[in-house]
Amino acid sequence: MALFTFKGGIHPADGKELAKDQPIKEYLPKGECVYPVSQHIGAPAKPIVKKGDRVLAGQLIAEAGGFVSANIFSSVSGTVTKVEPRLTVAGAMVNSIVIDNDGLFETVEFSAKPYAEMTREEVIGAIKQAGIIGLGGAGFPTHVKLSPKDPDAIDNIIVNAAECEPYITADYRCMLECPEKMIDGLEIILDLFPKAKGIIGVEDNKPDAIKKLEGLVAGKDRISVAPLKTKYPQGAERSLIFATTGRSINSAMLPADAGCIVDNVATCMAISDAVKLGKPLYERVVTVSGDAVNAPGNFLVKSGTCVAELVDAAGGFKTQPEKIISGGPMMGMAMSSLNVPAQKAFSSLLTMTKDPVAASPVSACIRCGRCVSACPEFLMPTKLAQLADNHEIDRFEELNGAECVQCGSCSYVCPAKRPLAQSMATGRRQVLANRRARAAK
Amino acid sequence: MEQLFKVSSNPHVRDKVTTHSIMLDVILALVPATLVGFYCFGLPAVITTVLSIATCVIAEYAWQHFMGKTVTIGDFSALLTGLLLALNLPAGCSWYIPVLGGLFAIIVVKQVFGGLGQNFMNPALGARCFLLLSFTGKMTTFISPCTYDGVTMATPLGVLKEGGYEALTQAFTVKQMFIGTIPGTIGEVSAIALILGGAYLVWKKVISIRIPAAYIITFAVCILLFGGHGLDLNFLAMHLFGGGLMLGSIFMATDYVTSPITDNGKLVFGCCAGLLTAIFRLFGSGAEGVSYAIIISNLLVPLIEKYTMPTAFGMAKKGGK
Numbered sequence: 001m002a003l004f005t006f007k008g009g010i011h012p013a014d015g016k017e018l019a020k021d022q023p024i025k026e027y028l029p030k031g032e033c034v035y036p037v038s039q040h041i042g043a044p045a046k047p048i049v050k051k052g053d054r055v056l057a058g059q060l061i062a063e064a065g066g067f068v069s070a071n072i073f074s075s076v077s078g079t080v081t082k083v084e085p086r087l088t089v090a091g092a093m094v095n096s097i098v099i100d101n102d103g104l105f106e107t108v109e110f111s112a113k114p115y116a117e118m119t120r121e122e123v124i125g126a127i128k129q130a131g132i133i134g135l136g137g138a139g140f141p142t143h144v145k146l147s148p149k150d151p152d153a154i155d156n157i158i159v160n161a162a163e164c165e166p167y168i169t170a171d172y173r174c175m176l177e178c179p180e181k182m183i184d185g186l187e188i189i190l191d192l193f194p195k196a197k198g199i200i201g202v203e204d205n206k207p208d209a210i211k212k213l214e215g216l217v218a219g220k221d222r223i224s225v226a227p228l229k230t231k232y233p234q235g236a237e238r239s240l241i242f243a244t245t246g247r248s249i250n251s252a253m254l255p256a257d258a259g260c261i262v263d264n265v266a267t268c269m270a271i272s273d274a275v276k277l278g279k280p281l282y283e284r285v286v287t288v289s290g291d292a293v294n295a296p297g298n299f300l301v302k303s304g305t306c307v308a309e310l311v312d313a314a315g316g317f318k319t320q321p322e323k324i325i326s327g328g329p330m331m332g333m334a335m336s337s338l339n340v341p342a343q344k345a346f347s348s349l350l351t352m353t354k355d356p357v358a359a360s361p362v363s364a365c366i367r368c369g370r371c372v373s374a375c376p377e378f379l380m381p382t383k384l385a386q387l388a389d390n391h392e393i394d395r396f397e398e399l400n401g402a403e404c405v406q407c408g409s410c411s412y413v414c415p416a417k418r419p420l421a422q423s424m425a426t427g428r429r430q431v432l433a434n435r436r437a438r439a440a441k
Numbered sequence: 442m443e444q445l446f447k448v449s450s451n452p453h454v455r456d457k458v459t460t461h462s463i464m465l466d467v468i469l470a471l472v473p474a475t476l477v478g479f480y481c482f483g484l485p486a487v488i489t490t491v492l493s494i495a496t497c498v499i500a501e502y503a504w505q506h507f508m509g510k511t512v513t514i515g516d517f518s519a520l521l522t523g524l525l526l527a528l529n530l531p532a533g534c535s536w537y538i539p540v541l542g543g544l545f546a547i548i549v550v551k552q553v554f555g556g557l558g559q560n561f562m563n564p565a566l567g568a569r570c571f572l573l574l575s576f577t578g579k580m581t582t583f584i585s586p587c588t589y590d591g592v593t594m595a596t597p598l599g600v601l602k603e604g605g606y607e608a609l610t611q612a613f614t615v616k617q618m619f620i621g622t623i624p625g626t627i628g629e630v631s632a633i634a635l636i637l638g639g640a641y642l643v644w645k646k647v648i649s650i651r652i653p654a655a656y657i658i659t660f661a662v663c664i665l666l667f668g669g670h671g672l673d674l675n676f677l678a679m680h681l682f683g684g685g686l687m688l689g690s691i692f693m694a695t696d697y698v699t700s701p702i703t704d705n706g707k708l709v710f711g712c713c714a715g716l717l718t719a720i721f722r723l724f725g726s727g728a729e730g731v732s733y734a735i736i737i738s739n740l741l742v743p744l745i746e747k748y749t750m751p752t753a754f755g756m757a758k759k760g761g762k
Contacts, residue, residue, distance in 0.1 A: 337446070
């Protein structure tokens with residue numbers, strides 16, 4: 001089997017055995033649900049409900065605040081109790097709609113126009129209306145992605161099914177349990193771009209998923225399954241595009257500039273729901289895993305559910321964790337508190353009994369070059385980190401420091417345990433701020 | 442007050458490889474060569490090695506302690522420097538040779554420039570060159586292998602320099618050089634032991650094969666072209682295995698701190714060292730050339746890195762700034 005891959009990268013322990021064999025279980029939230037108005041890249045959504053309003057599951061509660069923005073829907077039935085700043089996954093206080101869940105889960109009747117009768121604009125409109133954003137983690141509004149400047153130039157629709165982050169198995173379970181829905185979502189996108197072919201990129205550590213998908217796409221000549229070498233960060237957008245099409249893009253380009261649109265598994269499923277059923281995005285599959293929970297598993301979670309409830313869903317804590325992470329261990333965000341809502345792009349809750357970062361004292365760089373070999377963007381992390389630490393931002397920019405995708409491979413491999421990715425992130429933020437300042441002049 | 446968890450920037454996992462584990466791997470890889478050296482030269486070799494290691498470790502401890510720095514002898518880098526220095530010394534040299542060498546390596550070459558990771562030349566080789574220039578006689582007097590009688594003997598490359606190729610083929614065979622029963626510094630004599638150690642390091646991904654390969658190939662090509670013996674493979678083998686080339690190319694030139702971190706830079710660096718070694722051996726006044734070739738190449742590292750910096754992904758076609 002020919003494997004598609006990229007140059008660089010690392011092989012962290014994958015930890016997927018904890019949850020990979022656990023079927024998806026629906027989890028219904030018990031307590032209040034919280035919906036931050038900014039769960040996506042772009043303008044915050046505007047709340048359209050107020051304190052005291054009764055809402056149903058699937059009801060629009062905040063509407064997109066611009067073209068690059070997304071609608072937000074309630075996932076439960078109940079009463080709006082507050083609209084106030086709440087702590088979110090990223091650690092910031094964000095204006096949020098708080099709904100007192102009545103536990104009835106009364107749902108809005110969804111309706112959709114027959115797909116065959118829908119125009120291109122109506123399909124994109126349905127996706128926009130459903131509030132769909134990139135569910136791989138970035139949270140970029142999908143309708144924007146599907147409206148490139150030159151639709152005819154798009155020749156590849158890539159489904160990101162690599163799931164290269166350790167521990168996370170949500171996409172894998174979806175591909176085993178409801179692959180038809182994902183393929184349906186892909187076919188909807190393919191109908192929008194008649195010249196494009198569809199590629200489903202799956203890491204070869206999921207042979208059963210690859211086999212299943214290959215069987216399902218056997219009769220479809222526009223779709224192929226690309227088995228990818230299991231290597232982190234295979235699912236990083238630029239690495240995935242290179243692995244499947246051989247095209248390279250940099251930070252100044254969008255995938256569309258290389259004729260590609262990349263959507264992950266959960267996003268494709270949401271597109272199918274939105275277009276075929278008229279069902280907006282208010283629930284998704286989340287992996288709850290790590291060595292600190294009793295029963296790691298995969299759960300269909302309503303957005304807005306308090307993360308602390310997910311710990312209970314996974315059988316509670318077995319040990320007191322030192323660290324809890326939203327997402328995977330490589331690119332996920334460490335959370336100070338469990339009292340935050342699982343928002344749309346929340347793919348995983350990882351619990352770690354020991355925090356390896358705190359247990360690894362930082363020492364001097366020995367110039368081993370491991371970070372250089374691991375960097376999928378072909379940068380020199382140790383040099384860039386030093387420049388960023390010394391505030392030599394112009395030199396950092398000259399050496400393409402802003403190309404860093406924050407995959408964390410450099411910090412992972414560093415034998416001196418230097419927080420290279422963190423220094424690079426700091427440098428990169430300053431470069432972007434400088435560029436904005438220059439552009440404003 | 443609600444329970445708060447630790448937060449830090451991503452990633453939240455770390456590889457098992459540490460500076461300490463890398464140093465330990467290199468030390469392990471040097472064990473075969475060290476043992477052959479001990480076997481060939483007996484107690485004097487052991488004494489020289491112990492003195493060298495002890496001096497390096499104590500010097501590092503003392504410097505860091507009295508300068509109010511964190512003591513880092515636990516990372517084993519000073520121990521490794523001491524071992525490498527010893528392997529580059531003749532067995533049974535006066536006691537002050539390894540002691541002065543160790544002090545020079547740790548204090549002058551390493552700590553004065555900022556400690557681990559900051560030195561611009563290989564500490565052990567810097568010290569060896571210092572000793573070669575200062576105590577030329579003692580540094581070029583070698584005892585005969587496996588006789589344990591203290592009789593001194595010229596090294597294969599020494600014989601070659603003084604008496605020519607014919608004298609060399611009468612005195613030694615390639616097989617002896619490969620196994621290690623020849624006079625020389627403690628660690629350089631056994632080519633097979635060094636290659637074994639090198640293979641272990643490549644397998645453990647501690648070193649990349651680029652530097653040794655580029656080094657040895659460049660050197661071999663130069664010897665074949667300019668050695669004056671045409672395609673005589675025996676002559677080539679004697680150059681490859683009869684001196685410090687294996688120890689130098691596998692263990693000294695691959696020192697992380699003083700070699701380039703870029704993949705292409707490693708190749709350039711290896712070629713550079715190979716070329717210089719050939720020039721020194723063929724045209725220089727001394728029999729050896731590996732140490733000087735490597736420390737001169739060390740000095741070129743910043744320049745090599747500057748011109749071998751990889752092009753960032755996706756930046757090749759469009760200069761996307």
